Amino acid sequence: MVHATIRWSPRDSMRHALIRTVLSTIALTGADRWLAPRCRGRGVILTFHHVAPEPEARMPENAGLSITPDFLDRVLRLLADLGYAVVPLAEVPARLSEPGPPFAVLTFDDGYRDNARHALPVLEAHGAPFTMFVCTGFADRTAPLWWLDLEEAIERQPALRIAFPDGVLEGPAGTAAERLALWRKLYWRLRRHDESVLEQTMRVLVDTAGLDPLGRVDRLCMGWQDLRYLARHPLASIGAHTVSHPRLARIPAERARVEIEESRRRIREELDVDPLAFAYPVGDPGSAGAREFTMARDAGYSLAVTTRPGVLKPGLPLHALPRLSVNGHYQHPRYLQALVSGVPFALKG
Ligand SMILES: [Zn+2]
Structure with missing residues (x-):
C-alpha cells in the first residue's frame, strides 16, 4: 500500500514496481513456501523506524521509514502463521548455533515517540519482545534529524543554491514536482559526500531556511524519561545507535570510536542498563564496514546489526548481522513473506 501523499518520480515508480513484481512473483508462485526451508536460514532481524497511522515525511526515502500500526499487527500475525518465534535480540548467538524453529527479532531504530505510542500497544498485544536502538544525541536533544530538515528546507524556499566541494547544485523548489526533483538530487549528493560536508551543508541550509532542528527532535524523539519507562518494560531491551547518528565509515576513526563508546556510556548513565547490542x-556498506565492525566488537558489544539485507545463517559474524527493513512502500504481508523466505537473496546470490 502506497500512501497517497507520496509523490513519485517515474524512476521511483519503476524501481518499486520492479521490486514489487519480483516479490509478488515469488509469493504468488509459492516459491517462498517450497524454497523457504532451504533459503530462510535460521531466522531474521527486522528493522522498523516510525510506526504511525500516517507518515509525517513526504519525500519517498523518508516516507518509506514509516509503517502503520495495523501493518505491524499484520507482520506479527504473519510471523506466527509461518511458525516464527519472536525472540529477544540477545538470543541470536545461541539460536544461530542450535537447530530449532525459525525465529524473528524486532528492532526499532532511533527512539521515536510514535514507537511508544503506536507500536508498543501492538507489541504488548502479541507479547512480542523487541529492541530499541537509541541514538543518545536525539534523547539529549543535541543531534538533528537532518533528512527531515532537508525536506523542510526545500519546502520553505522558492529555490536553492548550494556550493559543494565538487560544484554547485541549484534548482527551483516552487512546485511539488520541482521539490521532489531537487530533493532527489540533494539527498543523494549529500549521501555521496563525507559526513563533514553533509553536516556543514545542513548547517547552512537550516540557517537559511530558519528551521528549528532540535525542536523537531524534541517533538519526534523520546527523551530520557520516556526511555527510562521503556527500559523497564518486560518486552523491551535497549541497544546503542551512536551519539549523533553519523555514517561511521564517513568520519575519522577517532570520532567513530567515540560515537560507538560514548552512546553506550550515556545509556548506562541515564537508563542504568548496559546496552549489549549496537x-x-x-x-549500508557505505556507512559501516570492516573498520566499524572491529570497533563495535572492541567496544564490548556482544553483537551489532547493519541494514545489509539478508537472513540469519549459522557462522555469520556477530558484529555485521544483516537485517530486513520493513518498508512503508511495501506494506503487504505478501512482500514480507517473500523477503523472510530468503528466496530473493538466494536468487541474487
Ligand atoms: Zn538510525
Whole structure:
C-alpha cells in the first residue's frame, strides 16, 4: 500500500514496481513456501523506524521509514502463521548455533515517540519482545534529524543554491514536482559526500531556511524519561545507535570510536542498563564496514546489526548481522513473506 501523499518520480515508480513484481512473483508462485526451508536460514532481524497511522515525511526515502500500526499487527500475525518465534535480540548467538524453529527479532531504530505510542500497544498485544536502538544525541536533544530538515528546507524556499566541494547544485523548489526533483538530487549528493560536508551543508541550509532542528527532535524523539519507562518494560531491551547518528565509515576513526563508546556510556548513565547490542546508523556498506565492525566488537558489544539485507545463517559474524527493513512502500504481508523466505537473496546470490 502506497500512501497517497507520496509523490513519485517515474524512476521511483519503476524501481518499486520492479521490486514489487519480483516479490509478488515469488509469493504468488509459492516459491517462498517450497524454497523457504532451504533459503530462510535460521531466522531474521527486522528493522522498523516510525510506526504511525500516517507518515509525517513526504519525500519517498523518508516516507518509506514509516509503517502503520495495523501493518505491524499484520507482520506479527504473519510471523506466527509461518511458525516464527519472536525472540529477544540477545538470543541470536545461541539460536544461530542450535537447530530449532525459525525465529524473528524486532528492532526499532532511533527512539521515536510514535514507537511508544503506536507500536508498543501492538507489541504488548502479541507479547512480542523487541529492541530499541537509541541514538543518545536525539534523547539529549543535541543531534538533528537532518533528512527531515532537508525536506523542510526545500519546502520553505522558492529555490536553492548550494556550493559543494565538487560544484554547485541549484534548482527551483516552487512546485511539488520541482521539490521532489531537487530533493532527489540533494539527498543523494549529500549521501555521496563525507559526513563533514553533509553536516556543514545542513548547517547552512537550516540557517537559511530558519528551521528549528532540535525542536523537531524534541517533538519526534523520546527523551530520557520516556526511555527510562521503556527500559523497564518486560518486552523491551535497549541497544546503542551512536551519539549523533553519523555514517561511521564517513568520519575519522577517532570520532567513530567515540560515537560507538560514548552512546553506550550515556545509556548506562541515564537508563542504568548496559546496552549489549549496537546498530550502525544508515547501516549500508557505505556507512559501516570492516573498520566499524572491529570497533563495535572492541567496544564490548556482544553483537551489532547493519541494514545489509539478508537472513540469519549459522557462522555469520556477530558484529555485521544483516537485517530486513520493513518498508512503508511495501506494506503487504505478501512482500514480507517473500523477503523472510530468503528466496530473493538466494536468487541474487
Ligand atoms: Zn538510525
